[in-house]
Amino acid sequence: MRLTSLADYAVVMMAAAARHPAGERLTASNLAEETGVPLPTAQKLMGRLASAGLLTSARGTGGGFRMAREAKGISLADIIEAVEGPIAMTNCIEGAAHDCVLEGSCRVKPHLNAVNFAVRGALQGVSLASLSQGVSK
Amino acid sequence: MRLTSLADYAVVMMAAAARHPAGERLTASNLAEETGVPLPTAQKLMGRLASAGLLTSARGTGGGFRMAREAKGISLADIIEAVEGPIAMTNCIEGAAHDCVLEGSCRVKPHLNAVNFAVRGALQGVSLASLSQGVSK
DNA sequence: CGCAATCGGAACGAATCGATCCGATTAGAA
DNA sequence: TTCTAATCGGATCGATTCGTTCCGATTGCG
Numbered sequence: 001m002r003l004t005s006l007a008d009y010a011v012v013m014m015a016a017a018a019r020h021p022a023g024e025r026l027t028a029s030n031l032a033e034e035t036g037v038p039l040p041t042a043q044k045l046m047g048r049l050a051s052a053g054l055l056t057s058a059r060g061t062g063g064g065f066r067m068a069r070e071a072k073g074i075s076l077a078d079i080i081e082a083v084e085g086p087i088a089m090t091n092c093i094e095g096a097a098h099d100c101v102l103e104g105s106c107r108v109k110p111h112l113n114a115v116n117f118a119v120r121g122a123l124q125g126v127s128l129a130s131l132s133q134g135v136s137k
Numbered sequence: 138m139r140l141t142s143l144a145d146y147a148v149v150m151m152a153a154a155a156r157h158p159a160g161e162r163l164t165a166s167n168l169a170e171e172t173g174v175p176l177p178t179a180q181k182l183m184g185r186l187a188s189a190g191l192l193t194s195a196r197g198t199g200g201g202f203r204m205a206r207e208a209k210g211i212s213l214a215d216i217i218e219a220v221e222g223p224i225a226m227t228n229c230i231e232g233a234a235h236d237c238v239l240e241g242s243c244r245v246k247p248h249l250n251a252v253n254f255a256v257r258g259a260l261q262g263v264s265l266a267s268l269s270q271g272v273s274k
Numbered sequence: 275c276g277c278a279a280t281c282g283g284a285a286c287g288a289a290t291c292g293a294t295c296c297g298a299t300t301a302g303a304a
Numbered sequence: 305t306t307c308t309a310a311t312c313g314g315a316t317c318g319a320t321t322c323g324t325t326c327c328g329a330t331t332g333c334g
Contacts, residue, residue: 001140001144001217001218001221001224001225002224002225002226002227002228003138003226003227004290004291004292005228005291005292006291006292007138008227008228011245011249012243012245015244015245027310027311027312028311028312029311038292038293038294040292040293040294040295041292041293041294043311043312043313044292044293044294044313044314046312047312047313047314050312050313051313057311057312057313058300058311058312059298059299059300059301059310059311059312059313060299060300060301060302060309060310060311060312061300061301061302061308061309061310061311062300062301062302062310062311063299063300063301063310063311063312064311064312065312076252080138081138084138087138087139088138088139089139089140090139090140090145091139091142091145106149107152107268107269108148108149108152108268111263111267111268112148114263115213115259115260115263118259118262119256119259119260122252122255122256122259123252123256125255126248126251126252130248131244131245131248132244141321141322141323142322142323143322143323164279164280164281165280165281166280175323175324175325177324177325177326178323178324178325180280180281180282181282181283181323181324181325183281184281184282184283187281187282188282194280194281194282195280195281195331195332196279196280196281196282196329196330196331196332197278197279197280197281197330197331197332197333198277198278198279198280198331198332198333199279199280199331199332199333200279200280200281200330200331200332201280201281202281275334276333276334277332277333277334278331278332278333278334279330279331279332279333280329280330280331280332281328281329281330281331282327282328282329282330283327283328283329284325284326284327284328285324285325285326285327286323286324286325286326287322287323287324287325288321288322288323288324289320289321289322289323290319290320290321290322291318291319291320291321292317292318292319292320293316293317293318293319294315294316294317294318295315295316295317296313296314296315296316297312297313297314297315298311298312298313298314299310299311299312299313300309300310300311300312301308301309301310301311302307302308302309302310303306303307303308303309304305304306304307304308
């Protein structure tokens with residue numbers, strides 16, 4: 001019931017990135033130093049965020065990353081899903097991997113689905129833009 | 138961003154327990170067979186739920202567990218916290234363990250606190266009574 | 275007073291997480 | 305055109321936590 005420190009770092013890094021002017025070139029080393037996240041870890045995170053479509057990447061000298069879309073259109077759920085994979089509270093929700101012993105007789109499952117929806121909604125309601133701003137909700 | 142299978146099992150077991158008449162004697166073996174959860178794991182879970190105050194335990198022959206309070210007064214948050222520990226999305230929220238590199242300069246922290254509150258609220262809103270019933274919210 | 279049944283805590287193995295390292299790719303300079 | 309430098313991308317390794325299992329402590333019953 002807590003997000004991994006990878007996801008935690010990712011949120012902080014994205015918030016830092018959002019404070020830069022839009023379209024500016026961002027390198028992994030750059031943001032790593034800025035946020036205090038260890039460089040190799042930062043590289044790994046940037047890679048995942050890029051392949052998830054939140055950042056665009058360019059290789060070679062003068063390469064780096066850019067925000068794929070404006071901060072207002074990126075939610076906490078987007079970042080967490082990019083790093084941790086799909087948000088699903090229990091195994092019996094996601095896809096077809098029904099290795100649960102109870103299978104069909106489980107009366108709890110439909111309710112967990114609703115819970116999952118609520119949690120995901122809470123995370124989608126928080127945009128990156130609001131994170132990079134000052135205080136207050 | 139998903140609860141551990143321990144917590145998952147715990148929810149299912151508590152829901153099963155809630156379907157029994159109030160005050161009835163419940164043994165770990167009993168519920169284990171009923172839910173399909175492996176017996177040793179079930180024992181461990183019952184122990185944690187008891188020490189969290191959700192169940193009362195009695196040792197010795199004829200001992201077992203009983204619901205400490207009625208199902209309506211037990212929420213998903215209660216069960217999850219009993220098994221996984223306090224619900225906190227990030228490390229910087231809970232207590233004084235401030236080993237975060239950013240410390241005071243982290244502008245993201247106050248918002249994460251709000252997120253944490255929202256998620257926790259969603260889990261507290263679901264009572265065990267609604268879980269043990271049939272379908273529909 | 276001994277026995278059986280049940281809870282409680284301790285030890286073991288496995289999986290995932292998190293950090294590090296090295297190779298692939300590209301732009302720019304000589 | 306070729307070489308060099310800078311940067312991303314994937315693969316490897318150790319560590320922490322999760323999940324399971326086993327054994328001892330405690331209590332009621334015969």
